[in-house]
Amino acid sequence: MKDTQSLKVSTETSVKTSRNGVVIHTTKSDRPKQVLSIIDAVVVIVGIVVGAGIFRTPSIVAEQTGSPELFFGVWVLGGVISLIGAMCYAELSSAFPNTGGDYHFLHRAFGKRFAFLFAWARMSVIQTGSIALLAFIVGDYMSELYSLGAFSSSIYAAIVVIGLTLINVVGIHVGTGVQKMLVSLQFIGLLALIAAGLFFHADGHDQPAVATVSSGITPAIGGAMVMVLLTFGGWNEAGYISSEMRGGSKKMAMVMIISILLITILYLLINLAYLNVLGIDGLASSDAVGVETMRVIMGDTGVFFIGLLVILAALTSTNATIFTGARTNHALGRDFSVFSFMRTWKSETSTPVNALLVQGAIAIILIIVGSFARSGFESMVDFTAPIFWFFILCTGISLFILRYKEPHAPRPFKVPLYPVLPIIFCLTSSYLLYSSLMFAGRGAWLGVGVLLLGTVFFFFMPKLKR
DSSP states (O other): OHHHHHHHHHHHSOEEEEETTEEEEEOGGGSOOOOBOHHHHHHHHHHHHSSGGGGTHHHHHHHHHOSHHHHHHHHHHHHHHHHHHHHHHHHHHHHSOOTTTHHHHHHHHHOHHHHHHHHHHIIIIIHHHHHHHHHHHHHHHHHHHSOOSTTHHHHHHHHHHHHHHHHHHHOHHHHHHHHHHHHHHHHHHHHHHHHHHHTOOOTTOOOOOOOOOTTOHHHHHHHHHHHHHHHHTTGGGGGGGGGGBTTOGGGHHHHHHHHHHHHHHHHHHHHHHHHHHHHHHHHHHOSSHHHHHHHHHHTHHHHHHHHHHHHHHHHHHHHHHHHHHHHHHHHHHHHOGGGGGGOOOBTTTTBOHHHHHHHHHHHHHHHHHHHHOHHHHHTHHHHHHHHHHHHHHHHHHHHHHHHHHOTTSOOSSOOTTTTHHHHHHHHHHHHHHHHHHHHHTHHHHHHHHHHHHHHHHHHTOGGGOO
16 A cells, blocks of 8 residues: 555656756646647637637628728738748747747746736736637627526626636546537538528629728728738637647647638638628628628528527637636746646646636626626727737747747747748737737727736735746
């Protein structure tokens, strides 16, 4: 019995690693297992990206472009830019696999203070705000089907966050299993939408119009690209699962390239269906392009179908966002003693339990706030966008810094045409940072306030130091 206990202790006791000359003790329970297959990773990424946005943003893009050629051109360009960014992330993820994802890359490139600010912003607003907003989409549509009273949308949203958080707490296989089911159902619905739209005979509908943007074509394209890349957003979450890939992080390049190609093809087919049914003018004037498309094709039955599809898409994105978001909190707890309770990694289920629970609790708080100040809650989208693109830009820059600081680190995948493609990615991120600041206005300063709060928290809390 004693020998058995000793063996058990030896498998769970600390493993020594060195970082900047400091010996760090970690336990096997703190380290994730390599349990994710390529299919698991692809469905997580696709599930995050292909959300409710594809049912809204195409009308804004159509309004900004004005012609079918430009309309499809910006969607193709969005796929190309996303593919370039994905290759940059694939190099970082394969060379430095870690559950912290962007946090880990920024830590190695810029130091722990800067990485802490990123983790703070992600935990307090960016990721949890995204979870709450996606849950509210489910709540809004569910309330149309069956209302629970004055706070019906908020109640549904809270149920979604609690339920999906607990599913991911149960274990990684359960979480990814639910994700596979949701993505499968979502794809069936999207393929039905595409088939109905492509085979619809648009007799008597308006023909595509010529662009009529009076302020010039460049500003229109710029505004359209902001919305397109917003719809493509989320592929960077792949960095948070790089250390859990079965067979090692070298497969991350394949995962990200396959994911972006699938998403781009899907978006082009969906937009082609919209355009075939509504025409460019009808597409540009619609506030709910998916609803309008199915109403034309199938009437009220089509409206009910698209409502269920939007709910399904939002659930898929919410589950995937919960899955990846907790990984940053885990990394934060691993590196800073004040948050050490979030470092716990339950090896039996391969889940960061405490990190998931903290993330869920913050999302619930945001849902409660949104229940009483819905307009203020919606503005969260505005002030999170500049923070998001700022850190995306910094992650792109970290690729150059780490090539310089750690030139001998094994890199199973390297960005082709270096440094041209990473420079294009950084310039694009800079433009989107500028555009989001101009678009958000005062809301951007709320995001800055969150970052400043994180700065104060870091410098005036001695316990934060390792």
